[in-house]
Amino acid sequence: MPRGPSLPDVAAAKLREARRLVRLQRSFDAERVAEDAKVLFERCEDAGGVASAKYLLVEAALLEERIEEARQVATEELAAAEKAKDGLREVAMLRALLLVSLAEGKPLDALELAAKAEAVLLKAAAATPNPQAAGELLLQVAQSHMAQGTTAAQQAALNAALQAVDHFSRAAEGQAGPFEADAWRAVLNARVVLGKFEDGIRAAEAAMVICVDCGDEVGQALCLLNISQAHLARGLPLKAKKAAEKALGQFQEQNSDLLAAEALDVLIQALVGQEQRKDALQRAKQELSAFLSSGDKWATPRMRGCLVKALMNMDKKKEALAEAERALESAQSLKSLRAMNEAMKPVAILNIQLGKVDKAKDLADELLRMSKQLGDLDGEAVATQLICKAVQERGVFEEKAALEREAEDLIIELKKAMTDRDGPRFKEVLEKCYENENVFTEDVEEIIGPVILTDPDGLYEFFLNNQPEKWKIDRADDRKFDAAQQFDRRLLYYVFRLGAMGYGPGFRLVKTDFRLGEPGQSSKAVGTLNLMENCPDWEERTAWHPGLLDCVLQVGAARVMTNDLQYKAKIETEEHRTVAT
Structure with missing residues (x-):
């Protein structure tokens, strides 16, 4: 009788599946499968396998922003690796701690950890070169540089990503395919940020070829997403739309709601870029409706955010604000600082547009605090702009409200003068009404209309007899x-x-x-x-x-x-x- 797969084979298969689920950002499923893999590796007494499973557990925890839990897992395993003098395990846990630093918004701390990991890896590689481990480390170095946001850091990220590609190309055949594709995608992202769009697309094509060759369906979907984002940044909405639609379909097939929401976001922006605003709104409502029946709660703020963007582009501010507040509530229920930070931006913007400047200012202050905590430089810039805008608009709205109150007082005074048949006062107030640009005919008619109905002919004669000199109406030319x-x-x-x-x-x-x-x-x-x-x-x-x-x-x-x-x-x-x- 044929024998079934061995325990190490099952553990390795579990590890591969957990890695696939992490790439799809399916945190719950990834954590469950990685835990199974860890137990199997422990039964096999495979310390390296256990470390790999724990690394994936760290990644899964960070997807849900359980930072302290992730740090504890990585720190404990790092101590065990140092005690066993296992260099590759030590490098893996230093890389895990690097991810923790990035999740905390500390890219410089992440680079320090990368330097430590590089020193340990060089020492281990003196005996046995390991281009796979070197490539994985360089990929995270590129990620750390990208998080800094400066032009110099983006160039450093590009260099690190290209070096990662080189290392993966020298790794064992069949081992580094998906990783090499991820490295090419990092090259794409860095080149797009640096404005090298054509070079970036060529990198994306290289990544796609690798993914197709090794049957990496997740990698293909990720490539399409990155390509759509690149086309959108380049101002090519039609190409962005085509790539985003394909990515959206593939992520939905693979049950990745978070990445599907990200692809939908690009699709909505691309449709708006093509002046297809109604199609964008219809698509956003359709996808959200289908998602809410059985979707991942972690994707809810992102999915609602897509509808918010579509509504804002249709100038439906009140509906957009209601949906943005729902997205913020979803993020708050997750206790996710990043999700709250992202969901709060449109709420603050819409409050300013609707004249609720005090509330907008409070939201912008909170947004600035969270952005600093996350190390989000772009978020800090947005929050600062919103604070300045709220302060500026507050002055404008206060001035406008004062003028509107003045106009309302004039109309009420005009009504009183007409009711009392006080000709001189009526003439004086009417002249002020004519000169005040905030007094509108329909407002005057609404307030004095009931008075005129009590004596139409008499009050019409009163009106003609008490015209301001500057605005006097000739009876002969008066319109009937x-x-x-x-x-x-x-x-x-x-x-x-x-x-x-x-x-x-x-x-x-x-x-x-x-x-x-x-x-x-x-x-x-x-x-x-x-x-x-x-x-x-x-x-x-x-x-x-x-x-x-x-x-x-x-x-x-x-x-x-x-x-x-x-x-x-x-x-x-x-x-x-x-x-x-």
């Missing part, structure tokens, strides 16, 4: 008011259909239709036209829309419409505001 009859738009299109004019949805754009005077050629017709609520983006950008042009002629039908198609209410309209068709 006329009654306009409004027609039901649905019945209007029904009549058109009876007359064999069956307009489609894109040509039924009349919202209101009025007639001044009795039916006939001497009457006048006016109306309002609007595009459909769900019209394609191109229609909004068309200067002379065919449907609107056609509807201008449709409005004229009111001139000969019979009165049985009108609304019961009559709308008072100033004659000088009408436009004859």
Whole structure:
């Protein structure tokens, strides 16, 4: 009978699966499989295997920001490795502590640990060269340099990544394939940051070839994600969209909600870059709805963040703020500092845009504190800009509110003067109203309208007799008011259909239709036209829309419409505001 796989083979397979799950950012599954691998390696008395499993446990813990737990695992294993004088185990745990430092936002501490690991590795390599271990260390050195954010550090990251590629190319065949692809992806990211887009894409192509050759499906999806991000940074939304859609589909097939959310974010930005804002909003809502039924809670803030971006680009600020606050609540429930830091930015921005400057200032202050704690230089810059913007807008809103209060007081005073028939006071206040740009006709009409209805003729005469000299109205030139009859738009299109004019949805754009005077050629017709609520983006950008042009002629039908198609209410309209068709 054929024998089953040996215990070491099962442990190695578990280790490979745990590594795959870590790359997919599936922390819970990765931790469970890595723990199984550790137990099996302990049964085999394979100290190196145990160290590799613990390294993956550290990575899984850091995905959920359990920093102290990760530090404890790495520190204990490092002490055991030093006691056993096992150089490769020691290097692995120094690399694990390096990841802990990066998670804390301390890239310089990470580089110090990398230097220690390099010294230990050089000593161990004197007996047995290990290009695989050297490549993995250099890959993390590149990651540490990238986290610094300066141009010099980005160049250092590129150099380290290229050296990692060289080491992996000299590793044992079949051992370093995915790692070499990861190194090429690091080259891509560094080159994109440095503005070397064409060179970066060539690095991505090299990574993709390696992933296809070794059957690394996770690596292929990661390559597509990085390529989409590079195209987006280059300002090529169409190419970014194509790559992001492929990456999104592959991550969903591999049940990686976190990376799927990252790909969706690129896709939404790419659609917006193509002026397909409605498509972006629809896609964001669709993906979030499907995700919420069974998605990873750690991906919830990211997925909601995609919808927030789509809503903001549609200028739906209130809806965007509500969704951004939900994303922030999700991040707070996870107690994830990074997720809260990311989710808080749009909440602060939207509060400023909606005039809630005090709340925005408080959020920006908290954002600055968290960014400093995380060592997030970009976050610090954003928070500082938001604080300055909130302070500036507070002054603008306070000034605007004062002017609006002044305008409201003037209108109320005008109403009192009219009610009391106080001519001199009415004339004085009315002159101030004319000169105040914050006093609007509709606001005046709303407040003094009920007063005028008590004595229309008398108060009209009072109005004419008490005009400010500068704004005096000539009685002879005074405009009279006329009654306009409004027609039901649905019945209007029904009549058109009876007359064999069956307009489609894109040509039924009349919202209101009025007639001044009795039916006939001497009457006048006016109306309002609007595009459909769900019209394609191109229609909004068309200067002379065919449907609107056609509807201008449709409005004229009111001139000969019979009165049985009108609304019961009559709308008072100033004659000088009408436009004859």
